[in-house]
Amino acid sequence: MTDKRDNITLIGMPASGKSTIGVLLAKRLGYSFVDVDIVIQEQEGKLLKEIIAERGDDGFLEVENRINRELNVCKSVIAPGGSVIYGKEAMEHLKEISIVVYLKLSYESVKERLGNLVDRGVVLKDGMTLCDLYQERVPYYESYADITIDETGLEAGNIVDQLRAIMEEKFGLTT
Numbered sequence: 122m123t124d125k126r127d128n129i130t131l132i133g134m135p136a137s138g139k140s141t142i143g144v145l146l147a148k149r150l151g152y153s154f155v156d157v158d159i160v161i162q163e164q165e166g167k168l169l170k171e172i173i174a175e176r177g178d179d180g181f182l183e184v185e186n187r188i189n190r191e192l193n194v195c196k197s198v199i200a201p202g203g204s205v206i207y208g209k210e211a212m213e214h215l216k217e218i219s220i221v222v223y224l225k226l227s228y229e230s231v232k233e234r235l236g237n238l239v240d241r242g243v244v245l246k247d248g249m250t251l252c253d254l255y256q257e258r259v260p261y262y263e264s265y266a267d268i269t270i271d272e273t274g275l276e277a278g279n280i281v282d283q284l285r286a287i288m289e290e291k292f293g294l295t296t
């Protein structure tokens with residue numbers, strides 16, 4: 122059976138660096154890298170923004186919840202989409218099979234890094250601003266996190282170094 126220490130999941134706002142940091146971390150640990158956005162696109166045979174356009178936000182969240190709760194991986198860094206935290210079963214499963222790391226980034230930095238929200242396929246209800254979305258999501262990210270890394274002023278390499286140090290201290294991971 123998969124143990125919590127067999128995988129690492131990165132959660133956080135879109136553009137917080139889950140994919141960027143995830144690849145670097147996987148390389149350093151000798152793990153596989155699983156970008157769940159890509160898994161969803163492959164399994165559904167469509168781009169994320171096409172799934173959202175066809176099924177709406179709620180339809181996309183159902184697909185995301187199902188695919189994440191069915192993930193069966195080992196020795197992997199998992200990077201789900203930023204909206205995964207709305208999926209209860211998905212998060213219960215990810216908490217069971219992985220150490221969950223919240224990549225915390227200020228609202229200002231998220232705004233600066235994000236390009237076109239629609240092209241990126243961010244799940245944003247009508248009338249909701251990015252600031253609303255940030256405020257809605259942060260409590261979820263905080264409540265699911267086993268570890269939180271404040272990315273302010275840190276380069277990708279430093280974030281990976283910090284993460285490895287905390288994982289060793291808190292979970293005895295020595296890879």
Ligand SMILES: Nc1ncnc2c1ncn2[C@@H]1O[C@H](COP(=O)(O)OP(=O)(O)OP(=O)(O)O)[C@@H](O)[C@H]1O
Pocket residue numbers: 133134135136137138139140141142158200201202203234241272275276277280
């Ligand atoms: N530590 C960092 N410092 C500066 N820029 C960064 C850092 N980490 C990532 N970036 C940049 O931020 C952008 C978004 O990163 P990335 O695509 O990895 O985010 P994500 O969390 O996977 O987003 P999504 O939820 O949309 O998949 C990229 O242009 C990336 O180069």
Ligand SMILES: O=C(O)C1=C[C@@H](O)[C@@H](O)[C@H](O)C1
Pocket residue numbers: 134135158169170201202203204241242243244245
């Ligand atoms: O944060 C979000 O709302 C999303 C981020 C993307 O990575 C995708 O998972 C999806 O388009 C939704």
Ligand SMILES: [Mg+2]
Pocket residue numbers: 139140141156158200201202
């Ligand atoms: Mg990503």
